[in-house]
Amino acid sequence: MKGRLNGARFFMPKVYKIPQSVLVVIYTPALDVLLIKRADAADFWQSVTGSKDTLDETFEQTAVREVLEETGIECAPGTPLAAHLRDWRLENVYDIYPRWRHRYEPGVTRNTEHLFGLQVPAATPVRLSPREHTSYLWLPYLEAAAACFSPSNAEACLMLPRMAAAKASI
Template sequence: MKRPESVLVVIYTAMDEVLVLRRRQPADFWQSVTGSLRWEETDPLVAARRELREETGLGDDAEVVACGTVNRFPILPPWRHRYAPDAVENVEHVFRVRLSERPLITLNPAEHSEYRWLVRAVAATQVTSYTNREAILRLP
């Protein structure tokens, strides 16, 4: 079971392009890098760095910056089976990574089927989650 605490990591370039990933399940679900904290993880930054490596192949040289945003939202019915029965709310910590140019992205094929670099305004309309959309629009 997953811990009801997660990270959202928005990756963008100096050219104001945002990386979006297409999940395998559910179909046509686009997002930034996301993931749950593991039970032994107490620092969301550690989880953000781990998820960045797992989902994109980007290493520890990428500077992961906390945005100072923590979102709280109900766990929706399609995702409830992933959590303990008493978990009703998810706590999401938002991070960003600014890159000078587009790097080579290595997707985790178990999680994502493709990726795109989109200009910020388009990326915000492409992602499924409203918290992801807000995080993209708040980028510096």
């Protein structure tokens, strides 16, 4: 990446994405799932996703940050929704789509994705980051699974009834 400072040219080192990310399924008590449409890929509907910013950022910190950045929903410790963010204690390891490999260090082809669920009230407002997403919708979990472009996201939607029931029994 090139830049200028006081007329002098300099090169900034490229910052690569860390191949450790979160997938956060946001859902209502009726098991309606929030899907958001990617700005950089037509018809790619997904749950909240995002990579760690630093290696020492925990998956929970990443989940809280990404939910806020992508939807405007606050679930950080000390907020009303904090107790509703659940670590599903599941991970997917998958091949990074070729169209997005340039975001990672050369040779990195696989990502580890950690799963979370976040139950929110049915009327929770959503405020998208227009740089990342263009629209959103709420769908019953089976319809949400069918609409997801990512197989791991679709699988997470299908697991929702079991994961939500496990949360309720804790």
